[in-house]
Amino acid sequence: xxxxxxxxxxxxxxxxxxxxxxxxxxxxxxxxxxxxxxxxxxxxxxxxxxxxxxxxxxxxxxxxxxxxxxxxxxxxxxxxxxxxxxxxxxx
Numbered sequence: 688x689x690x691x692x693x694x695x696x697x698x699x700x701x702x703x704x705x706x707x708x709x710x711x712x713x714x715x716x717x718x719x720x721x722x723x724x725x726x727x728x729x730x731x732x733x734x735x736x737x738x739x740x741x742x743x744x745x746x747x748x749x750x751x752x753x754x755x756x757x758x759x760x761x762x763x764x765x766x767x768x769x770x771x772x773x774x775x776x777x778x
Contacts (some may be wrong), residue, residue: 689705689706689707690706690707690708690729690734691705691706691707691708691711691712691727691728691729691736692704692705692706692712693705693706693712693714693727695714706727706728708728708729708730708731708734710728711726711727711728711729712726712727712728713725713726713727714727717746718746719745719746720744720745721742721743721744721745722741722742722743722745722746722753723740723741723742724740724741724742724743724753725738725739725740725741726738726739726740727761735760735761735762736760736761737758737759737760737761738757738758738759738760738761738763738764739755739757739758740755740756740757740758740764741753741754741755741756742754742756
């Protein structure tokens with residue numbers, strides 16, 4: 688059974704993909720100027736979603752040419768973003 692889901696919308700319509708705890712799921716968005724790569728997987732023991740975010744110059748779609756900017760749980764990422772918004776004066 689799928690524990691993870693990803694949705695993509697583009698000029699060819701919408702597509703949804705599933706990932707299991709064992710496979711995880713990778714989503715990448717590329718442009719000529721830069722790329723964002725997101726990995727989401729889930730530990731079977733505690734079922735806590737784990738996140739890894741990478742950015743790259745250019746149209747890389749793998750982590751080989753990318754810089755890791757975050758690794759942690761989904762809750763930890765939410766806290767980082769909350770702190771960032773507070774520093775920027777956003778809600």
